[in-house]
Amino acid sequence: MSGESAANALDRWDEDGGAAATVWPLPYETGDLLDVERRVLECLGAALVSEWNGLPTDLQRRLFEHAALGASRDTAQLKVRIARFLHDHKDASDSR
Template sequence: MFRPQQHREKAAAYGELIKHSSDQGENDELQKLRDRHSALADNEQGLADDYDSAVNAAEQNRARGLALAAEEEHVLRCLGAAVIMQWNALPKTLQREIFDTAGSVGKLLETAALRGQIARFLHKHKNDAGRKNVPAADAHHDAKSGAAALSRWDDEGGAVPDGLPR
């Protein structure tokens, strides 16, 4: 297989032969060969450039994708932290919906373990910021729904020994 440089060398060699040839028919044939090798050199160079561009574009896209993934991960971490900071101020039904959704994000076979980790995390941080903002009227509702929610979490593998996160 010829490379662009080899085609250019052949074209140059045919150019030299044209200079030393006196037969018009031979000159025409040599010129066709020179032109053919020049075109082949251009084609080979174009293919090589296209290949390099494709490889570089794939690398650039991959790097851009990694940067976007890192940015999205940062955004998700910030949103998650904001939800946790306001957890105790959220209605219990919304807490349960968030818990259910978060628990189903992982791999199917690891759902129970993930739900347990989330429940333990929430229990550990149950008295963190945001609890002071819960109105007193919600206390009765919290106690009433607490037993049902604890039972549900227990059935789903996310039970916490001391009760629900508050």
């Protein structure tokens, strides 16, 4: 998929309804996490990314919205970064 068609697909995804745009506050400040807690979140995140393509689309969208609205002041920029990361790592689970 070209960069332009990926961007168009992301725009359509944003505009098709999906999850309601509500702020999903984290139950903690990320700076307050212990190193071991950070490592747990890294492992959970890596596991999620490795299984992303196998998740139902509605679950992918809910998780994407929750992640993008979690702790960012610039939700649009974070959505782009998350989408780009998922796109760049989409084949990671296929190589296992």
